[in-house]
Amino acid sequence: MIATHTLASGMGGLRTAGDLVARMQMTGMRVGEAKKYVAGKLKVSTRDLADEVIMNEVRDDLNIGRVVSHHGKARGIQAKMNIGKLLNLELNSVRRFMEKVN
Amino acid sequence: MVLTRFGDGELIEVDGSKIKEDLQAGMEDASDRGKIAPLRSEDLDRLYEICTRPGKMVGVEKGNEIIMTGDSPSIGSVPRGFSVNRLQMLQTYERVCGMDTAESGFIDYSYKAVKTVATEERSWVEQASHLLTIPLFYGAMPDLGRYSRPDGPVHNWAELLPQGKIGESRDAQEEAAEYCIKDLVYVASEMYEGGAEGIDFDTTGAAGDADFYAALKAAEILKEKYPDICIEMGMAGEFVLGMHGRLTYDGVRLAGLYPHEQVKLAEKAGVTIFGPVINNNSKKSFAFNLARAVTYCRACVEAANIPVHPNVGLGVGGVTTVEVLPVDVVSRVSVAMAEVGKADGL
Numbered sequence: 001m002i003a004t005h006t007l008a009s010g011m012g013g014l015r016t017a018g019d020l021v022a023r024m025q026m027t028g029m030r031v032g033e034a035k036k037y038v039a040g041k042l043k044v045s046t047r048d049l050a051d052e053v054i055m056n057e058v059r060d061d062l063n064i065g066r067v068v069s070h071h072g073k074a075r076g077i078q079a080k081m082n083i084g085k086l087l088n089l090e091l092n093s094v095r096r097f098m099e100k101v102n
Numbered sequence: 103m104v105l106t107r108f109g110d111g112e113l114i115e116v117d118g119s120k121i122k123e124d125l126q127a128g129m130e131d132a133s134d135r136g137k138i139a140p141l142r143s144e145d146l147d148r149l150y151e152i153c154t155r156p157g158k159m160v161g162v163e164k165g166n167e168i169i170m171t172g173d174s175p176s177i178g179s180v181p182r183g184f185s186v187n188r189l190q191m192l193q194t195y196e197r198v199c200g201m202d203t204a205e206s207g208f209i210d211y212s213y214k215a216v217k218t219v220a221t222e223e224r225s226w227v228e229q230a231s232h233l234l235t236i237p238l239f240y241g242a243m244p245d246l247g248r249y250s251r252p253d254g255p256v257h258n259w260a261e262l263l264p265q266g267k268i269g270e271s272r273d274a275q276e277e278a279a280e281y282c283i284k285d286l287v288y289v290a291s292e293m294y295e296g297g298a299e300g301i302d303f304d305t306t307g308a309a310g311d312a313d314f315y316a317a318l319k320a321a322e323i324l325k326e327k328y329p330d331i332c333i334e335m336g337m338a339g340e341f342v343l344g345m346h347g348r349l350t351y352d353g354v355r356l357a358g359l360y361p362h363e364q365v366k367l368a369e370k371a372g373v374t375i376f377g378p379v380i381n382n383n384s385k386k387s388f389a390f391n392l393a394r395a396v397t398y399c400r401a402c403v404e405a406a407n408i409p410v411h412p413n414v415g416l417g418v419g420g421v422t423t424v425e426v427l428p429v430d431v432v433s434r435v436s437v438a439m440a441e442v443g444k445a446d447g448l
Contacts, residue, residue, distance in 0.1 A: 001427050002172055002414060005448055006200050008160065008436035011167040018202035019236040022169045025409045026237060026332035027302055028374050031168055031446040050167040065235035067197055077225075077232045090397075091236065093231040093297040094332065 014067045015056070017042065017049040023087060041086055062086060104154045107431055109384040109391050111424030120155060121389045125149050128393030136360040137338075138421045140400035141393070145442050149396065152156050152438050153389050163423035168440045169447035171334060171375065171411050173304045174207035176230075183368070189230055202447075205239040205282040206230055206301055212245035213285045214254070222287050224296035231297030239334065241302030244286060244317045246309035249278035253294070254283070259345060275312035275346045286320035291327065300332035300374070308338035309347030311356035314364075318351050318371040325372025335368050336377030336413055340398060361402040369408055375447070378402045378414045379411070380417050388431055392423075392438055393421035399443035409446035412439055 011018030017038055023054055024034035035046040042062070048054045054072050059066045064086060065079030084091040103115050125146050133140040141149075152160065162168075166234035166383050188206065195201040199249055201208070206227050208216045211289045217253040223240075231238050250258040256278045262271040265297070290301040307314040314337075323331050342364065344357025352370050353402065359367070362379035368376045380395040420435045439445045 001179075001421075001432055002170070002175060002195070002201065003428075004159070004429050005414065006170055008433035009162045009166070009168055009440040009448065010170045010200060011202050012200075013170070013198055013200045013202045013236050015200045018167075018169065018200070019169050020238050022171075022202040023404055025169055025446060026374060030409055034169075046167040050164065061418070066422045067200075073434075076235055079235045084234075092130040092294065092299045092328070096295065096297040097232065 007037070011050045012055075014065060017053050017055050020083065020087060021049060023089060023091075027089070040088070048102060103299075106153060107388045108387060108424055109382055109386050109422055109426060109429060111431070112139055114387070116387075118150075119442070121153050121387075122150055122377045124387045125153070125393040128390035129185060129397045132380075132394040132397035132431060136362065136398055136401060138200075138362055138397065141397055141400065141442070145396075145400075146393070146444050149357045149389075149393055149438055153392065153436050158430050160437050161433065162437050162440050165442055168445060169409070169411070171201045171239065171302070171416070172201065172205055173203070173302065173336060174205055174211055176204070176206045177209050177211070180209050180410040188226065189233060189347075191229055192234060192238075194399070198233055201236065203237045203300070204234055206298065207241045210360040211242050211304070212248055212384040213242045213289045214245055214248045214282070216242050216289050217285045217295070217393070220292045220366035224292045227293050227296040227298050231299075232432070237299045238297070239300035239302045240290070241304050241334075242289070243305040243308060244303055244313050244320075246278050246282050246316060247304075249281045250274065250362035254278065256343045264268075265344075272346050274346065275310070276414060277314040279319070281311045281321045282316040283323070286316065287323050287327075287411070290320070290324055294328055294331055300334055302334045302336065304336045305338045306335050307342050310343040313338075314342050314356050315349045321368070321371040321373050322329055333372060334375040334377060335373045337379040340378070340380045351404060361398050362405040364403050365406045365408070365410065369406070373408065375409045375411055376402070376406060377411045377413050379418050380420070382421065382423050384417075388420070388422060390422040392435060396438050397441045399439060399445055403444045403446070411447040412443065412445050414439060414443045414448050
């Protein structure tokens with residue numbers, strides 16, 4: 001069921017920019033406002049945000065994690081550190097991680 | 103003739119005029135019960151097109167995609183009977199399914215149950231927060247009924263009510279709500295401090311208005327404690343059952359509230375994402391249920407200032423009440439909620 005919804009109307013998560021738009025919704029933004037915010041930060045159009053080909057390259061350039069996880073590239077908490085800086089968000093998971101590292 | 107389904111999933115073949123008739127009836131049913139605006143004729147035309155579009159699977163137009171949150175995908179392997187641990191399930195949702203968010207949870211999906219294993223849960227949530235790139239929620243049900251005897255410490259209001267002990271029943275629910283609020287705040291705090299980025303109060307209101315009250319109060323306390331926390335509140339039914347009948351929040355009586363009214367109180371409590379539920383009638387057609395669900399959803403979206411993610415799982419939001427869900431139904435609900443219901447996500 002989740003797979004069907006994701007294919008029918010989902011943004012695509014890590015395959016595209018779905019996780020980034022979700023992060024802005026988690027601050028209370030409606031979907032249109034969240035898409036515009038993320039598109040502005042990534043310097044792409046809102047339609048590009050759900051395009052797998054474009055977003056795979058953009059994510060690789062910005063080192064914010066991709067669905068194909070190559071060596072030498074950020075993933076997991078590393079990618080989230082870069083996402084927080086990009087979206088100007090202090091992510092809770094990153095803050096908790098850094099509390100243990102510092 | 104068009105192939106469509108009944109609310110219980112049965113495949114039927116009907117004339118297009120029957121689908122139009124059922125869409126109109128479903129929309130009017132929601133509008134009458136909820137005292138909300140009906141859909142416009144162009145919205146009904148769009149729903150008809152979605153219901154009758156050829157193809158087993160349908161999808162939104164490019165640019166109309168919305169955000170996916172889910173209630174406890176991490177434990178999805180358990181009822182399906184295959185051996186994958188919860189971290190692997192979440193990574194599968196992230197890297198195979200393309201989910202926008204992930205949600206961790208315990209197989210006994212209740213905050214009261216999680217309380218006893220909260221430190222262990224926090225430990226694996228910490229690991230999950232390091233592994234995943236997509237936002238991580240922790241979710242469970244407020245599950246107020248668990249606080250009544252024989253499972254909990256207070257008198258069972260479901261037994262008191264038939265005995266005519268209305269006052270005692272109300273006292274028991276109020277006492278249970280206080281226990282529930284403490285557990286919701288304790289478990290949510292553990293998971294948030296462990297690295298979860300969002301908390302999900304799922305199936306809120308399942309035990310009635312006191313259940314909804316407990317979740318609202320817990321959201322209020324958590325927002326005060328952690329101003330940046332994201333709280334998603336998913337509901338249990340389309341209107342709040344008045345098991346207590348007199349409970350209020352911010353001066354508003356909770357019993358009988360519909361989604362467009364529920365969301366206003368959720369906003370006041372500090373909820374970040376609201377998930378309305380619209381029940382499915384398995385004796386009516388898919389078209390009837392879809393129009394009904396979309397009408398409620400649209401009114402909720404228009405009343406809200408926060409993102410709205412309607413529940414679209416088994417038996418809710420227009421999805422048929424059947425164990426293995428037909429792809430044709432689920433994908434049409436998905437498109438209708440995004441493009442006609444104007445949902446921010448699902």
